[in-house]
Amino acid sequence: MSVDTPKDRDLDELLADSAAVRAQFRAASQEEPPVELDDSIRAGARREIRARPVVPSPGLEVSWRIPASIAAVVVLGATVAVMMSQHDTQISADRKMPQSAADVGTSKEKIEPKKADAVALKRIAAKDEAAESAYATPPAHPRVVLPPPASPESVEGAVQKPKIEAQLVDSPARTESELPEPLRAQSQMRAEVPMAKEVSAPAVPASAPPSPTASDVAAKTTASETRSVVAQPLTEKRRLANIGEGESKSPPWEKDPQSWLAHVDELRVAGRSQDALASFRAFRDRYPDYQLPTGFVVPVSSE
Amino acid sequence: MPLAYTPAAMEARPSDEELMLRFSSGDAAAFDVLYGRHRGGVFRYLLRQCRSHAAAEELFQDIWMNLVQARSRYRVEAKFATYLYTLAHNRLMDHFRRGKGFEVVSLDREGDDGFEVQGSAAMQPERAAQSRELAGRLLELVAALPAAQREVFLMHEEGGLSLEQIAAATGVNREAVKSRLRYALAKLRDGMKDYL
Numbered sequence: 001m002s003v004d005t006p007k008d009r010d011l012d013e014l015l016a017d018s019a020a021v022r023a024q025f026r027a028a029s030q031e032e033p034p035v036e037l038d039d040s041i042r043a044g045a046r047r048e049i050r051a052r053p054v055v056p057s058p059g060l061e062v063s064w065r066i067p068a069s070i071a072a073v074v075v076l077g078a079t080v081a082v083m084m085s086q087h088d089t090q091i092s093a094d095r096k097m098p099q100s101a102a103d104v105g106t107s108k109e110k111i112e113p114k115k116a117d118a119v120a121l122k123r124i125a126a127k128d129e130a131a132e133s134a135y136a137t138p139p140a141h142p143r144v145v146l147p148p149p150a151s152p153e154s155v156e157g158a159v160q161k162p163k164i165e166a167q168l169v170d171s172p173a174r175t176e177s178e179l180p181e182p183l184r185a186q187s188q189m190r191a192e193v194p195m196a197k198e199v200s201a202p203a204v205p206a207s208a209p210p211s212p213t214a215s216d217v218a219a220k221t222t223a224s225e226t227r228s229v230v231a232q233p234l235t236e237k238r239r240l241a242n243i244g245e246g247e248s249k250s251p252p253w254e255k256d257p258q259s260w261l262a263h264v265d266e267l268r269v270a271g272r273s274q275d276a277l278a279s280f281r282a283f284r285d286r287y288p289d290y291q292l293p294t295g296f297v298v299p300v301s302s303e
Numbered sequence: 304m305p306l307a308y309t310p311a312a313m314e315a316r317p318s319d320e321e322l323m324l325r326f327s328s329g330d331a332a333a334f335d336v337l338y339g340r341h342r343g344g345v346f347r348y349l350l351r352q353c354r355s356h357a358a359a360e361e362l363f364q365d366i367w368m369n370l371v372q373a374r375s376r377y378r379v380e381a382k383f384a385t386y387l388y389t390l391a392h393n394r395l396m397d398h399f400r401r402g403k404g405f406e407v408v409s410l411d412r413e414g415d416d417g418f419e420v421q422g423s424a425a426m427q428p429e430r431a432a433q434s435r436e437l438a439g440r441l442l443e444l445v446a447a448l449p450a451a452q453r454e455v456f457l458m459h460e461e462g463g464l465s466l467e468q469i470a471a472a473t474g475v476n477r478e479a480v481k482s483r484l485r486y487a488l489a490k491l492r493d494g495m496k497d498y499l
Contacts, residue, residue, distance in 0.1 A: 018488045028438030033346040045334045
């Protein structure tokens, strides 16, 4: 028999030289296994085939199943890891937000005592607490509470109420008179205080048609206000809104009683007796014990 | 010699590997063909190595039944003959490790069950006697070879394996196989120079 490669030429020559010996060996080596053994082995093979019939070769299945399983596990693991890391980031961001908001509140409060007296702060805090308890129950059907249509003051207040608060007041059948006492007081106060600077939308004049719809109220809240309010937790929104009211929305004449009374007097002299009356009521809410200067004419309703 | 086929005949018939795959798929007839091709070579390889008919038959049956039972794990990674002789080599090594070892067999021994030199009935009695003597001498020389050289020689002559295939079946490198084969052939030629 010839050998495979050219470098085995010497072996090929040896095989050729040994051809006679190899032929002699093949002639001599003629033993065969016994026929009984042949029959036994062939029968054993058939028996095995019958006992364990065709087993499909797992080669192809294994070849794609195992890598596919590994890939699936890797992808799943990576997805879970990414989601977990994002979740952790979100949690840490949520934890930081109230702290920063509290810092804002603290800095505001550092300025606030210079502007308002202790009585007003206490009242605002009580109103906030009442509002918290009123909001604690989730509304079945959130609905905007509208003021009685006949009162222009109430209309003005309701229109200028921020959208978030209007949406959060529940109970379809509730009117302002049915609200809890602290919440009603807060609502009345906001209705009385001139809030032309509080919202970016123009204030509705006293002669505006009564009963504004909920969409009108919502439309008067700017998109930026809505976005910033929605992105924050509920209590935080309310707190920041109150801070804003106390600081940026308060008109300059409310900084001290004398200026406020001077402003009321100006309104009265200008013939805006209703505005003067509303401003004076707000003044009294803020400074109930303030002694009016002699000569100050208390505005009265023209009706 | 089982593998001495003409190229045309080899093209017409299925290969060993194809037959084994068919058998793995449940075709018992494919096994019969495959067994018929290799039964003589494997049996003589075992017989020359362990020098006992009884041991050779036992090993022979074990090897084929192992192949039958492992049919589902068969992969066409090499020639079937390499696979078969690898099984035979491993089974033989197990046999030797269990201490049964080699039996030194002599053709002169009475009641010999190791070799049965067959002669043609058409031969003249003198020529037949001479041929038997020649064959006996050659087989005696083969039996006298070192085990490693004899194994290589038998795989080459009985199994028709190439040097690479023998190397794969026995677990040694190709150059060692080549060297062993050269030594074996040289010894046989040297031992038979007076007869040929």
